[in-house]
Every structure is written in C-alpha cells, then in structure tokens.
Amino acid sequence: MENIIVGIDVSKDRLDVGLRPSGERFAVERNSAGIDLLVPRLKELSPRIVALEATGGFETIVAAALAAAGLPVVIVNPANIRNFAKAIGQRAKTDPIDADVIARFAEATKPEPRPLPDEATRLLADLGARRRQIIEMIVAERQRERRLTAPRLKKSITRLLKALQKELTSVDTDIDDAVRGSPAWREKEDLLTSVPGVGQIIARTLIAELPELGQLGRKEIAALAGLAPFTRQSGQWRGRSFIGGGRPVVRTAVFIGAMVAKKHNPTLKVFFDRLVAAGKPKMVALIAVARKLLTILNAILRDNRPWQNA
Numbered sequence: 001m002e003n004i005i006v007g008i009d010v011s012k013d014r015l016d017v018g019l020r021p022s023g024e025r026f027a028v029e030r031n032s033a034g035i036d037l038l039v040p041r042l043k044e045l046s047p048r049i050v051a052l053e054a055t056g057g058f059e060t061i062v063a064a065a066l067a068a069a070g071l072p073v074v075i076v077n078p079a080n081i082r083n084f085a086k087a088i089g090q091r092a093k094t095d096p097i098d099a100d101v102i103a104r105f106a107e108a109t110k111p112e113p114r115p116l117p118d119e120a121t122r123l124l125a126d127l128g129a130r131r132r133q134i135i136e137m138i139v140a141e142r143q144r145e146r147r148l149t150a151p152r153l154k155k156s157i158t159r160l161l162k163a164l165q166k167e168l169t170s171v172d173t174d175i176d177d178a179v180r181g182s183p184a185w186r187e188k189e190d191l192l193t194s195v196p197g198v199g200q201i202i203a204r205t206l207i208a209e210l211p212e213l214g215q216l217g218r219k220e221i222a223a224l225a226g227l228a229p230f231t232r233q234s235g236q237w238r239g240r241s242f243i244g245g246g247r248p249v250v251r252t253a254v255f256i257g258a259m260v261a262k263k264h265n266p267t268l269k270v271f272f273d274r275l276v277a278a279g280k281p282k283m284v285a286l287i288a289v290a291r292k293l294l295t296i297l298n299a300i301l302r303d304n305r306p307w308q309n310a
C-alpha cells in the first residue's frame with residue numbers, strides 16, 4: 001500500500017484536507033460533526049502522517065481527536081510552511097491549496113509524530129503563557145509610570161498595577177496547585193530544580209512546554225528547544241554557526257537558567273570560564289552553557305536521578 005500523507009489546513013469554521021500522492025482534496029466543518037466524519041475517513045486510509053499547521057489554538061481540538069483515534073499526528077510550524085510554499089513556487093493561497101502544501105511539506109520533510117500534550121499539560125502551558133502576558137503588562141505600565149508626571153494618570157497606573165499584581169498572584173497559585181497536585185509533575189519539578197540555576201519557574205516552563213524532555217536524545221531535544229547549532233558553509237567559505245527555530249519560550253527559559261548557572265553551578269561555571277579563556281565570545285560560551293544545561297536536564301529526567309556535584 002502506498003504511503004499516504006495528509007495535510008490539514010485549519011481555519012475557524014472549516015478543515016481543508018489534502019492527500020498525497022493522490023492530490024485528492026475535501027473539506028469538513030470544524031465542529032464535532034465534522035471531526036466525527038473526518039476521523040473514520042482518515043483511519044480507513046491508514047496514513048503515514050497527518051500534518052496540521054499551528055493556527056493559534058484552532059488546531060488543538062482537531063489534533064487531540066485525531067491522536068486519540070491512533071492517527072500519527074504532527075503539528076508543523078506555519079513559518080516553515082510559508083517558506084516551503086515559496087521554495088516550490090506556490091504563490092496562490094486558498095485553504096484547499098494550503099492543505100495540499102502542508103501535505104507536500106510533510107511528504108518532503110518526513111516529520112516524526114510525537115505524543116501530544118494531554119489536557120492537563122496544555123492547561124499548564126496556557127497558565128504559563130498567561131503569566132508571561134501579565135508580566136509584560138506590568139513592565140509596560142511601570143515604564144509608562146516613569147514617563148508620566150500628572151498625579152491623576154499616575155494614580156490610574158497604580159490602580160492597574162495593583163490589579164495586575166493580584167491577577168499574577170492568582171495565576172501563580174493556579175500553577176502551583178496544578179504542579180503540586182500532580183505526583184508526576186511534582187517529581188519532575190523536584191528533579192529539575194535540583195540543578196543549580198534552575199528554579200520553579202524554569203522547571204514548570206519546561207514541564208509544560210517541553211514534555212519530550214527526558215524522552216529524546218540530546219540532539220533532538222536541543223533542536224526542539226532551538227539550541228541546536230546550524231552551520232553555514234558553501235565551497236571553501238564557512239560562516240558562523242547560529243541557533244534558531246524550535247520553541248522560543250523554552251529557549252528563553254533555558255537561557256535564563258544558563259545565565260544563573262554560569263555563576264552558581266560549579267560544573268557549568270568551570271565550563272563557561274574555560275570557553276571564555278579559550279577565546280570564545282561570551283555569548284557563544286553562554287549558548288554552549290544553555291545547550292549543556294538542557295542536556296543535563298534531559299539526562300536527569302531520563303535517568304530519574306537528581307543533580308549530583310562532580
């Protein structure tokens with residue numbers, strides 16, 4: 001039987017489906033009835049991969065239903081799809097065409113399906129995202145407060161900051177209840193925070209945003225976090241390696257941990273100092289520390305053993 005690849009373009013009200021290599025296209029509504037029609041039809045095809053583009057959360061319910069039915073689901077990055085469409089000269093853009101492009105992208109790149117986060121993990125990720133949004137609003141209001149002189153406006157900002165701080169405390173409580181109420185998450189948090197440089201916020205971010213931690217090899221986990229180096233080379237020319245892609249929230253969390261670890265983690269401090277002494281720019285050394293820190297955390301969860309000083 002031929003390997004069937006499915007691409008699904010998810011919009012607010014509709015799911016457009018493209019099949020490779022047949023080129024067949026069809027659509028269903030993005031509701032319970034539409035998903036109930038889609039699932040058995042795809043199961044009958046026994047596809048090798050079902051690829052959905054991340055569309056701001058619209059894809060979550062669809063992906064969960066397909067994964068629950070045992071279909072090999074993968075969520076793909078919209079930026080990668082756009083770049084792929086340009087590369088193959090696909091300028092026209094409609095939902096059916098987009099579904100076909102997603103299928104062609106999956107056919108060409110062969111992404112590996114991974115287990116999707118469960119409902120509790122998605123909720124923890126949403127709470128973490130809400131926490132970051134509130135902090136951004138607090139920072140913005142404090143910056144405005146420094147520029148204003150009118151007492152009436154400063155009082156307005158003070159009232160808003162008080163409300164935002166109250167909401168931040170509430171979200172922090174919800175996050176704490178979620179993590180401490182789950183034995184598995186509590187154990188993971190305790191293991192991760194045993195590493196000098198990793199606190200509760202970083203640990204909980206990794207639990208929510210990188211559930212694959214401890215289940216993949218160091219290269220795969222570095223790529224997911226956007227910390228894998230990419231080399232630029234053409235003929236005799238060699239450019240600098242760079243990092244990118246992956247999950248920005250995870251990369252930021254690991255970088256924050258690396259900045260603390262290079263000062264307070266005995267192993268990583270020696271590692272950072274050695275790289276700098278060898279002439280590496282401090283940012284390059286910090287990236288290396290972040291990658292090594294992630295490798296350590298991955299091994300700690302894999303082996304279920306807390307940090308031990310060498």
